[in-house]
Amino acid sequence: MDERNFTYMFYGFAAVWLCLAAYVVSLAAREKRLRQQLDGLRKLVEDRGEKR
Amino acid sequence: MRERFIILFTGFAAVLLVRNLYVMLVKLPDEAAQGAIFRIIFFHVPAAWTSFLCFFAAFVCSILYLAKRNLRYDAVALATTEVGLAFAAGNLITGMIWGRIIWGIWWTWDPRLTSMLICWLLYAGYLMLRRAVEEPSQRARISAVLSIFAFVDVPIVFFSIKWWRTQHPQPVVWGGGTMDPSYWNMLFLNWVPLILLAVVLILIRLRQEEAQREIDAVRRWAHAL
Numbered sequence: 006m007d008e009r010n011f012t013y014m015f016y017g018f019a020a021v022w023l024c025l026a027a028y029v030v031s032l033a034a035r036e037k038r039l040r041q042q043l044d045g046l047r048k049l050v051e052d053r054g055e056k057r
Numbered sequence: 058m059r060e061r062f063i064i065l066f067t068g069f070a071a072v073l074l075v076r077n078l079y080v081m082l083v084k085l086p087d088e089a090a091q092g093a094i095f096r097i098i099f100f101h102v103p104a105a106w107t108s109f110l111c112f113f114a115a116f117v118c119s120i121l122y123l124a125k126r127n128l129r130y131d132a133v134a135l136a137t138t139e140v141g142l143a144f145a146a147g148n149l150i151t152g153m154i155w156g157r158i159i160w161g162i163w164w165t166w167d168p169r170l171t172s173m174l175i176c177w178l179l180y181a182g183y184l185m186l187r188r189a190v191e192e193p194s195q196r197a198r199i200s201a202v203l204s205i206f207a208f209v210d211v212p213i214v215f216f217s218i219k220w221w222r223t224q225h226p227q228p229v230v231w232g233g234g235t236m237d238p239s240y241w242n243m244l245f246l247n248w249v250p251l252i253l254l255a256v257v258l259i260l261i262r263l264r265q266e267e268a269q270r271e272i273d274a275v276r277r278w279a280h281a282l
Contacts, residue, residue, distance in 0.1 A: 007092060007093070009158065010091075010092040010093045010094045010158055011092075011093040011094075013094055013154050013155075013157060013158050014093045014094050014096050014097060016154050017094070017096075017097035017100065017101070017150075017151045017154040017155060018096075018097070018100060020147060020150040020151055020154060021100045021104060021147040021150075021151060024143050024144075024146045024147040024150065025143055025144075025147065025254065025258075027143070028139070028140070028143040028258065029258070032258070032261055032262060032265070035265055036265060039265060039268050039269060039272065042269075042272050043268075043272060046272055046275055046276055046279065049276070049279050049280075050275075050279050050282075053279055053282045
């Protein structure tokens with residue numbers, strides 16, 4: 006019981022960090038999408054500028 | 058300025074967390090009845106408080122959005138809801154792990170557990186709803202109404218252990234629960250880094266939302282050229 010008690014305590018600690026880590030990963034993925042959108046936008050503005 | 062706050066808060070939170078983990082695992086003794094698993098409370102309760110603070114901020118910003126129609130309030134409501142949901146998930150999962158050892162079950166349809174799960178689902182629904190509506194002002198208006206409605210559940214979660222007979226322990230801050238002062242101090246000391254982390258995550262998410270809005274505006278302008 007005692008060993009299991011201790012193991013589950015670590016599972017609990019890990020669970021909090023995993024939840025926050027999952028959110029940080031989602032933030033990083035969103036950051037990457039924003040950069041891709043920005044690159045696409047830069048290209049679009051350059052193309053429009055050349056056409057004019 | 059915002060970058061400086063993010064770095065400063067992250068550093069401060071990291072130092073505090075390392076210090077708290079050391080005290081929690083090395084200095085504080087096991088609780089007499091529950092043993093080592095009791096230490097889960099140092100993350101379980103502050104995670105709940107942090108999520109409630111975030112949901113309260115989302116509630117206030119949603120009211121402000123409906124009153125002033127400024128999309129900045131909508132962005133803050135979105136950022137605080139997302140971060141609050143991450144902390145609420147941490148609270149629910151740590152509670153389940155504690156319950157597995159103390160109650161012998163992962164889950165029970167107890168008023169506190171059920172109302173917290175409903176709270177999580179309501180705010181998850183808020184985020185799903187936002188994806189379903191394209192037009193920004195319409196999305197902000199509908200989301201603000203849902204956020205205000207969802208916040209009604211937060212006091213229900215808080216008071217559920219007072220209003221109904223429940224398996225969940227009585228509150229240690231206000232109610233029948235008691236705790237040794239050294240545990241008590243750790244509970245509050247560990248809340249500080251979690252709040253700092255929440256602020257950092259909100260600032261990062263807010264920056265992303267602002268960048269997204271600027272990109273959308275420039276795209277509309279570029280198409281109009």
